[in-house]
Amino acid sequence: MLAPVVGGFYFGAVIAGVARACRAGGHRVVAVQTYRAGLEREPVVAPDDVPVAIDAVDGLVVLSGALPHDRLAALERSGIPVVLVSEEVATGTAPVVLPDNAHGVRASVEHLVAHGHRAIGFIGCLTQRDMRERFDAYRETLLANDIEPDEGWVYAASDNNELGGQTAARLMLADGMRTTAVVVATDRNASGFVAGLRQAGLSVPRDQAVVAFDHADFGARLTPRLTTVDAHFDRVGEAAVRLLLARLRGEAVPVGEHRTPTSLVVRESCGCTPLRRIEDSGGDWRDELLDLVRTAFAGGRVTVPVQHGPRPGHREGHVDARGVRGGERHERRSPQEAWWRAIVEPLTAARTGVQPDDLAMCRLTELTTGLQPYPDALELLVAVVRRAHDALLAGDDLDAAARTAVERATTEVILALTRGCTTALLQRSGRLESTLVHQYEVATDLLRSDGADPRTLDWLPRSLRGRACLALWAPGTEPGPDRPLEIVGVRDGSGGLARLVGTRTVPAEFPPAAMLRGGMTAEATFVVPVTCGSSDWGLLALEGAVDTRSTTARDRANHWAALLAVALDQQSMLESLHEQRMQLEQAAARERALADAVRASEEHYALASMAADDGTWDWDVSAGTVYYSPRWKSTLGYDDEAVGSSPTEWLERVHPTDRDEVSTAIAAALAGVDTTLEFEHRVRAASGQYRWLMCRAMTVLDEAGCPARLVGTVVDVTERKQAELSQQRDALRESETGLATRLLFVDRLGAAVVRAHRVHEFDCALVVVRLPAVEAPGRGDPGPTVRQLAERLQAAVRAGDTAARIAEDQIALLLEDTAGAVPVRVRRVVDALEAELGERIRVGMVPSVRGCADAAAVLREADIALARSAASAAVVRTPR
Known part of the structure; x- marks a missing residue:
C-alpha cells in the first residue's frame, strides 16, 4: 500500500478497508508513507525521490498522489500487479478504483x-x-x-x-x-x-x-x-484489494475505472432539518433504517438485504465495484444486516404481544457499537424508531397487550441504541485518551536529555502491541533508490528480530522479511520516513492499528517518526557539542600553559617597563581579562586597587572621539588581521582630565594560529601631543589677531570658486580691507589697533564665512552664498570704518567670483579694486 500519509479520515479509511479485506483472506498489509513525516496538513505535490518497498510484496495498491507519474508508470511496467485508487492511469495497464463522485x-x-x-x-x-x-x-x-x-x-x-x-x-x-x-x-x-x-x-x-x-x-x-x-472510502480500499487479489490469481480484471x-x-x-425530514417521510420505516445504516455508521461491510424493492441509490442493472447488481437480493449476513434485523424483528414481533428479549437487546447494543456510529447517529435512529412506533400502533386491530408490547419494544430498542452509541463514543474517547498518553510518553522519552539512545526504540509505549524496526541511512552515502540502510533498532517481544541489528538493506527490501513472517497481530505494518524539516534519517516500520479518525496528516506513526527525527537531530548535536567541548578543553590546556609562561614573564615585563618608564598591559583573549601593570595605573593617576582586570576599565575611559578608532584597532588585532598594534588616544585620568597615551602591542598566537593574547605598553605623550596641536593651530590661525592665515584663506577661496562654477545658484563675494599704518607714539592719535579692527570685521561675517589676514596690512573677508552682492551688514561695518578712519583705510570689493578662473584671479580683482579705491580718493583730494 503506497499512500502520501498512512492515517486520517481519507488515507486512513482507505488503508483500513484494504487491511480489513486482506486480513479476511489471510494476507498481510504493508502501508508505506511516501511523503516526509512531520507534515502539518495533507500534501499536494508528490516528492521526486520516494523510497518504495516493492521487492518483498506480491502486489501494490497506490493511492492518489503517492508517487510522481513517471515512477507510477515504471511500477506498472515492472510486472508487479498494481491497482490504483483515485489516480490517473499512467500506462493504461492498471485498474483504477474510485468512489462514484x-x-x-x-x-x-x-x-x-x-x-x-x-x-x-x-x-x-x-x-x-x-x-x-x-x-x-x-x-x-x-x-x-x-x-x-x-x-x-x-x-x-x-x-x-x-x-x-x-x-x-x-x-x-x-x-x-x-x-x-x-x-x-x-x-x-x-x-x-x-x-x-x-x-x-x-x-x-x-x-x-x-x-x-x-x-x-x-x-x-x-x-x-x-x-x-x-x-x-473503506469500501474503496476493499474493492482495490478484491481487484488486486483477482489479478494475483491470474483472473482477467478489466483495465479502467x-x-x-x-x-x-x-x-x-x-x-x-433531518429529524423533520424523517418524521415527514412517507416511506416505510424499514427503508429509513436501510438509509441510516449506510450514512450514520462508519464501520463494517455494507452488504444489506433488499426487502422492499431495489436498494436506494442503485439503478436496475447497475453493477458496482463489489459485483452486486442493483435490484438483487442479498442473502449473506453482514454486520449491517444483523443490526437491521436486530431492530426490525423485535419491533414487528411486538405487534403480536411478544416482549423484547434481553439478550437480543444486548446484541443490538454490541452491533450498534461495532458499526462505529457517527456523532449524530443516535438522534436520527431515535426518530426512525419513533416513526416505527407510530406505524406499528396505527389501526384499531391491536389489543392492549400488543400495544403495551410495542411501547416496551420501542423503549428497549431506543435504550439499546443509546447504549450502543454511547459506548462507541466512550470507546472513541478512551482511544483518544490512550493516543494522547502514548503521544506524551513518546514525546517525553524522545526529547529528554538523559542520554538515552533513541535508536534502541525503548521510547515506544510499553502498552503498544506489535513489532517495530528502525533503519537509518548508512553514513557517507548519497540519496538514491539503492542507498543502503543500516538496521539500528528493533522492538520484538519474542526477540526474533534482534539478530537484524547491524545488518544492511535497501529501501526496496524494507521492512525486512523476518518482520513480515509469523502471525498477524496488528491491522497493518506501517513504513514512515524518519524526517523533520530538512533532516532525513531513514525509515521506521511499525505494526499497529489504522488511524481513520484524525482530520490532519498528524496520525500516530507520522508524528512519532517526526519526533524521532528531532531526537536524532538533538543526539547528533549533543555528540557534536561533546566533541567541540573536548577540543575546547584541549585548547584551554594549551592556553593555561601559555598563560603560565606569560605570568612567569611578568617580572621581566615589570622590570622592563620600569626601565623604559612605560606601563604594560596583557589581554588574555580566552579569559576575557586584562592585566594592567602598576605603572599603567599610575600613569593615569590611579591607585592599584582602583582599576580591575576587565577590558572596560580601559575602553570606557577612552575619549568618546577616539573610542571607535581604538575599538576597531583592537578588534583587528584580536581577529588576527593585524599582529602589531600602534595608535595614540586620549584616556581619562583620575583628575578627570584626558591624557594622551601612545599604545604599542603585539598579538600572541596559539598553536592553531589563532590570537591568544595581546601584550603591549602605554606611554604618556600628553606634552608632545599638546605641542603638536599648538603648532597645527599656529599653521592655520594668525597669532596676533586669531584670523585665518593666508594659506587657509586661499584654500577656502579656491574651493568657493570651484563650487560657484559647478552650482549655478551659488556665488561668493570678497572684501579686502587695507589697514592704516600704526602711528608711532607721540605722533597723533594712533587709532584702533590691528586686533581691534580684526575683531570688528570678524563680527560682521556669518558662520561659514572666512576672515583672514592675507598680508601685514590687509584683512580679507570671504562671504559665501551672496548671490552676487556684498551683504548689508558687511557694508555697514566697512562704511563705519571709512567714516571713522577716512583716508587711512582702503576697501576693495569683488561682488562675484563667477568670472574668475581661480583664487589668484579673485585676489587680482581685489587688488584692482583697492587700486581704484585709492585712485578715487586721490581725485577727490586734487583741487580742480
Missing part, C-alpha cells in the same frame, strides 16, 4: 435544486482526479436541470484543507455573493468556507446553503452540521 455530486446538486436554488456555485482545488470529477458532475447536473453553468459561480480553493475554503470565502465575498448555494469538493474546504462566512457576519444556510463531500467526523460537530456525501457507491448524508447546512 458523479453520483454523489449529482445527488447534492439535485438536493439543492429541490430546495429552490438556481444559482449554485462550486468550491474546490482541481489538482486531483476526484476533485475534477466532482466539478464535471456539478456542471453536468446543472445542465440536466436546465441551469446554465456560470464561470463566475466557481471559486478556486488553494488546497483541499480549511485554508483553501477560507480563500474561496474571501473570493466569494469580494465578488458580491452571486450564488445562494455551493457544492464544496471536500469537508475540510467546507469547514474553512463556513468559518470565512461567519467572520464576515453571514450564516449558513440562511445566506449560503452548503453541501460538501467526504463525510468526515467533524462535519457532525460543526454549527450548523454539514450536509455531505459519504464516499465510503471501477466505481464504489456514495451516499448523500443530509444535515442542517443545506437548509434541511
Whole structure:
C-alpha cells in the first residue's frame, strides 16, 4: 500500500478497508508513507525521490498522489500487479478504483435544486482526479436541470484543507455573493468556507446553503452540521484489494475505472432539518433504517438485504465495484444486516404481544457499537424508531397487550441504541485518551536529555502491541533508490528480530522479511520516513492499528517518526557539542600553559617597563581579562586597587572621539588581521582630565594560529601631543589677531570658486580691507589697533564665512552664498570704518567670483579694486 500519509479520515479509511479485506483472506498489509513525516496538513505535490518497498510484496495498491507519474508508470511496467485508487492511469495497464463522485455530486446538486436554488456555485482545488470529477458532475447536473453553468459561480480553493475554503470565502465575498448555494469538493474546504462566512457576519444556510463531500467526523460537530456525501472510502480500499487479489490469481480484471457507491448524508447546512425530514417521510420505516445504516455508521461491510424493492441509490442493472447488481437480493449476513434485523424483528414481533428479549437487546447494543456510529447517529435512529412506533400502533386491530408490547419494544430498542452509541463514543474517547498518553510518553522519552539512545526504540509505549524496526541511512552515502540502510533498532517481544541489528538493506527490501513472517497481530505494518524539516534519517516500520479518525496528516506513526527525527537531530548535536567541548578543553590546556609562561614573564615585563618608564598591559583573549601593570595605573593617576582586570576599565575611559578608532584597532588585532598594534588616544585620568597615551602591542598566537593574547605598553605623550596641536593651530590661525592665515584663506577661496562654477545658484563675494599704518607714539592719535579692527570685521561675517589676514596690512573677508552682492551688514561695518578712519583705510570689493578662473584671479580683482579705491580718493583730494 503506497499512500502520501498512512492515517486520517481519507488515507486512513482507505488503508483500513484494504487491511480489513486482506486480513479476511489471510494476507498481510504493508502501508508505506511516501511523503516526509512531520507534515502539518495533507500534501499536494508528490516528492521526486520516494523510497518504495516493492521487492518483498506480491502486489501494490497506490493511492492518489503517492508517487510522481513517471515512477507510477515504471511500477506498472515492472510486472508487479498494481491497482490504483483515485489516480490517473499512467500506462493504461492498471485498474483504477474510485468512489462514484458523479453520483454523489449529482445527488447534492439535485438536493439543492429541490430546495429552490438556481444559482449554485462550486468550491474546490482541481489538482486531483476526484476533485475534477466532482466539478464535471456539478456542471453536468446543472445542465440536466436546465441551469446554465456560470464561470463566475466557481471559486478556486488553494488546497483541499480549511485554508483553501477560507480563500474561496474571501473570493466569494469580494465578488458580491452571486450564488445562494455551493457544492464544496471536500469537508475540510467546507469547514474553512463556513468559518470565512461567519467572520464576515453571514450564516449558513440562511445566506449560503452548503453541501460538501467526504463525510468526515467533524462535519457532525460543526454549527450548523454539514450536509455531505459519504464516499465510503473503506469500501474503496476493499474493492482495490478484491481487484488486486483477482489479478494475483491470474483472473482477467478489466483495465479502467471501477466505481464504489456514495451516499448523500443530509444535515442542517443545506437548509434541511433531518429529524423533520424523517418524521415527514412517507416511506416505510424499514427503508429509513436501510438509509441510516449506510450514512450514520462508519464501520463494517455494507452488504444489506433488499426487502422492499431495489436498494436506494442503485439503478436496475447497475453493477458496482463489489459485483452486486442493483435490484438483487442479498442473502449473506453482514454486520449491517444483523443490526437491521436486530431492530426490525423485535419491533414487528411486538405487534403480536411478544416482549423484547434481553439478550437480543444486548446484541443490538454490541452491533450498534461495532458499526462505529457517527456523532449524530443516535438522534436520527431515535426518530426512525419513533416513526416505527407510530406505524406499528396505527389501526384499531391491536389489543392492549400488543400495544403495551410495542411501547416496551420501542423503549428497549431506543435504550439499546443509546447504549450502543454511547459506548462507541466512550470507546472513541478512551482511544483518544490512550493516543494522547502514548503521544506524551513518546514525546517525553524522545526529547529528554538523559542520554538515552533513541535508536534502541525503548521510547515506544510499553502498552503498544506489535513489532517495530528502525533503519537509518548508512553514513557517507548519497540519496538514491539503492542507498543502503543500516538496521539500528528493533522492538520484538519474542526477540526474533534482534539478530537484524547491524545488518544492511535497501529501501526496496524494507521492512525486512523476518518482520513480515509469523502471525498477524496488528491491522497493518506501517513504513514512515524518519524526517523533520530538512533532516532525513531513514525509515521506521511499525505494526499497529489504522488511524481513520484524525482530520490532519498528524496520525500516530507520522508524528512519532517526526519526533524521532528531532531526537536524532538533538543526539547528533549533543555528540557534536561533546566533541567541540573536548577540543575546547584541549585548547584551554594549551592556553593555561601559555598563560603560565606569560605570568612567569611578568617580572621581566615589570622590570622592563620600569626601565623604559612605560606601563604594560596583557589581554588574555580566552579569559576575557586584562592585566594592567602598576605603572599603567599610575600613569593615569590611579591607585592599584582602583582599576580591575576587565577590558572596560580601559575602553570606557577612552575619549568618546577616539573610542571607535581604538575599538576597531583592537578588534583587528584580536581577529588576527593585524599582529602589531600602534595608535595614540586620549584616556581619562583620575583628575578627570584626558591624557594622551601612545599604545604599542603585539598579538600572541596559539598553536592553531589563532590570537591568544595581546601584550603591549602605554606611554604618556600628553606634552608632545599638546605641542603638536599648538603648532597645527599656529599653521592655520594668525597669532596676533586669531584670523585665518593666508594659506587657509586661499584654500577656502579656491574651493568657493570651484563650487560657484559647478552650482549655478551659488556665488561668493570678497572684501579686502587695507589697514592704516600704526602711528608711532607721540605722533597723533594712533587709532584702533590691528586686533581691534580684526575683531570688528570678524563680527560682521556669518558662520561659514572666512576672515583672514592675507598680508601685514590687509584683512580679507570671504562671504559665501551672496548671490552676487556684498551683504548689508558687511557694508555697514566697512562704511563705519571709512567714516571713522577716512583716508587711512582702503576697501576693495569683488561682488562675484563667477568670472574668475581661480583664487589668484579673485585676489587680482581685489587688488584692482583697492587700486581704484585709492585712485578715487586721490581725485577727490586734487583741487580742480
